[in-house]
Structure formats: C-alpha cells, structure tokens
Amino acid sequence: MNHLPPLAFCLSPLDRADEIRRDAVALKALEKHTSAQAVLFLRGDPALDGNALLRWPYSKTVNMTQAADPILLGLENGAPLYAVDLLPDAETPGLPEFTDTRSAGMRVSVEESGILAQARSLIEWRRKHRFCSNCGAETQQTxxxxxxxCPDCETEHFPRIDPVAIMLVVKDDWCLLGRQESWPERMWSALAGFIEPGETIADACAREIREEAGIQCDPSTAEIVCDQPWPFPSSLMIGLIIEAVTVGITIDEYEMEAVRWFSRDEVQEMLSGTHNEVDLPPKIAIARRLLEVWAARG
Ligand SMILES: [Zn+2]
Structure with a gap:
C-alpha cells in the first residue's frame, strides 16, 4: 500500500456499533440520546452545511412521515449518527439545498466523504431491494x-457491494490508458471492469485487459495498490498495477473508443495538467491515484 493521503470515500470516523445492533433495548435507548443526529438525503443526494454534511437533530426526524426508517450509521464521538432518506416528494422548508453525491464527495473532508459513501450506498440499496428476492414479500429493516x-421466509438480505478491478497495465516505462466515447473530451483513464462470479481479482484484471485491449497480462504480477468504496451506487474499486506480456492493441469497439500506450514522462505531464492532449480523471478518482503511484516509481 502507498503512503499518499487517503482518497475520497476511504476514511470514516464512525464506530459502526456492531454490539448494539442486535440489542433492541440498547437501540431504543440510543434513539433517545440527547446528541443523536442525522444526515439527510433526498433522491440519493445529501444535504450539505457548507463543506460538511448537514447534521440535523435526530429528535426532529423521529416523527417524520416523509422519510423511510432511519439507518444507524454508527457512533460519532459516542453519539449516534443516522441516515434519513426523505421521500422523493418530501417538502423540505428550512433545509439547505441537496447536492449530488459526486460533487459533495469533492467538497467535504475525507472523513465526511467516508460517512457519505456508507450512507448513500445503504440508502440506494434499500430503495432498490425492498422486496425479498426469494419469495417476493416486503422485507423489514433489521x-x-x-x-x-423477510418476515415470510426469514431470508436475510445484506447490502450489495460490487467489486470492480481497475488496473494500470504497465510495460517497462509505458502504461496503458483508454477512453470511452461517452467521456468528456480529452479524458483518458485506466481500464476497469466488474469482477465476475468464480473469478479471482487477478484473473478478472487479466481478462478485462484481454477483452478491452487485446493485450495479454501475467496475472501473477497483479499488485493491489489501493482500494476505494465508490457509492454510485455500491462499487468497491480495487486498484491494481499489472504487467503486460504483449503490447499490440486490439480494442473492443463496443466498450472503448481508443486505447493507447503512454510514457511515464507523459503521465507526469498529465498529473501536472500540462499534457497537450490528455486530461486525467479528478483527484477523487482511484485511476488518478494509480497513475500517481506508478509515476512516483520511475
Ligand atoms: Zn422471503
């Protein structure tokens, strides 16, 4: 692992309160804590207070009819912090504007962004998984x-986390970047793809590179460099550097608009914003972190 500062969404100050969650009496008492607070979401977007998540007194949300059951995120300095998801048509007088999560993630501190990632992933998961996938009955929060x-068949449903391999393919002093047609002009990034069932992280990494760029890699060289929860809605990005065995590129035109090798010197220019053709993803993105780590090794 590297010694660079933590990426957005990667650091949470909360104690997730594991031992309290199975104790109904303790949970009830926690709701009455005088310093209990809530972060508020509307249609997946958090309310901000300047450059921090808005903390709203939990007691004011207890009787809100315009919100789904509050989710306990954890303890913050001993006091509970909940995520409250307002119904899509809720009226919000007296509340500041709700900001989209990606912009919020770039504005708030890294500790706040960790809370944001947890809250948003849980809220989105609940919204899309209200019914039991085994029998179809409406599930209950536990x-x-x-x-x-599920109250009917007793199946337990856990929040979804989708692992994604994102990898910088390297060969000597060169690395491979690609771009998709839908991306902003000039933006290039590392290749990435979802890990499939029955696949190791390294094998997924090598397969994605073969599929998207026609390049063979040696899975035994795959090195996990960093990782990052990515709450859009529930990915876990696993950042790797892997060595290529072949260099000839055959792109998958369905997925990629272009794939190219870039020198380490060019990557230094991209990181300093002086490359004349390429912009990298913003600092919030793990792809940029992979490039920072690799460039520093040169
Ligand atoms: Zn069921």
Whole structure:
C-alpha cells in the first residue's frame, strides 16, 4: 500500500456499533440520546452545511412521515449518527439545498466523504431491494439498517457491494490508458471492469485487459495498490498495477473508443495538467491515484 493521503470515500470516523445492533433495548435507548443526529438525503443526494454534511437533530426526524426508517450509521464521538432518506416528494422548508453525491464527495473532508459513501450506498440499496428476492414479500429493516429480513421466509438480505478491478497495465516505462466515447473530451483513464462470479481479482484484471485491449497480462504480477468504496451506487474499486506480456492493441469497439500506450514522462505531464492532449480523471478518482503511484516509481 502507498503512503499518499487517503482518497475520497476511504476514511470514516464512525464506530459502526456492531454490539448494539442486535440489542433492541440498547437501540431504543440510543434513539433517545440527547446528541443523536442525522444526515439527510433526498433522491440519493445529501444535504450539505457548507463543506460538511448537514447534521440535523435526530429528535426532529423521529416523527417524520416523509422519510423511510432511519439507518444507524454508527457512533460519532459516542453519539449516534443516522441516515434519513426523505421521500422523493418530501417538502423540505428550512433545509439547505441537496447536492449530488459526486460533487459533495469533492467538497467535504475525507472523513465526511467516508460517512457519505456508507450512507448513500445503504440508502440506494434499500430503495432498490425492498422486496425479498426469494419469495417476493416486503422485507423489514433489521439491526438498525445493516440488513433486511423477510418476515415470510426469514431470508436475510445484506447490502450489495460490487467489486470492480481497475488496473494500470504497465510495460517497462509505458502504461496503458483508454477512453470511452461517452467521456468528456480529452479524458483518458485506466481500464476497469466488474469482477465476475468464480473469478479471482487477478484473473478478472487479466481478462478485462484481454477483452478491452487485446493485450495479454501475467496475472501473477497483479499488485493491489489501493482500494476505494465508490457509492454510485455500491462499487468497491480495487486498484491494481499489472504487467503486460504483449503490447499490440486490439480494442473492443463496443466498450472503448481508443486505447493507447503512454510514457511515464507523459503521465507526469498529465498529473501536472500540462499534457497537450490528455486530461486525467479528478483527484477523487482511484485511476488518478494509480497513475500517481506508478509515476512516483520511475
Ligand atoms: Zn422471503
């Protein structure tokens, strides 16, 4: 692992309160804590207070009819912090504007962004998984939002996390970047793809590179460099550097508009914003971190 500062969404100050979640009496008492607070979401977007998540007194949300069950995120300096998801047509007088999560992630501190990632992933998961995938009955929140349980067939449902391999393919002093047609002009980034069932991280990495760029890599060289929760809606990005065995590129035109080798000197220019053709993803993105780590090794 590297010694660079933590990426957005990667650091949370909360104690997730594991031992309290199975204790109904303790959970009830926690709701009455005088310093209990909530972060508020509307249609997946958080309310901000300047450059921090808005903290709203939890007591004011208890009787809100315009919100789904609050989710306990954890303890912040001993006091509970909940995520409250307002119904899409809720009226919000007296509340500041709700900001989209990506912009919010770039504005708030890294500790706040960790809370944001947890809250948003849980809220989105609940919104899309209200019914039991085994029998179709409506599920109920249990353990203060850490899971949902079916009252009919008793199946337990846990929040979804989708692992994604994102990899910088390297060969000597060169690395491989690609771009998709839908991306902003000039933007290039590392190749990436979802890990499939029955696949190791290294094998997924090598397969994606073969599919998207026609390049063979040696899975035994795959090195996990960093990782990052990515709450859009529930990915876990696993950042790797892997060595190529071949260099000839055959792109998958369905996925990629272009794939190219770039020198380490060019990557230094991209990182300093002086490359005349290429912009990298913003600092919030793990792809940029991979390039920072590799460039520093030169
Ligand atoms: Zn069921």
């Amino acid at each position: 353990e203060a939002g850490r899971k949902r349980t």
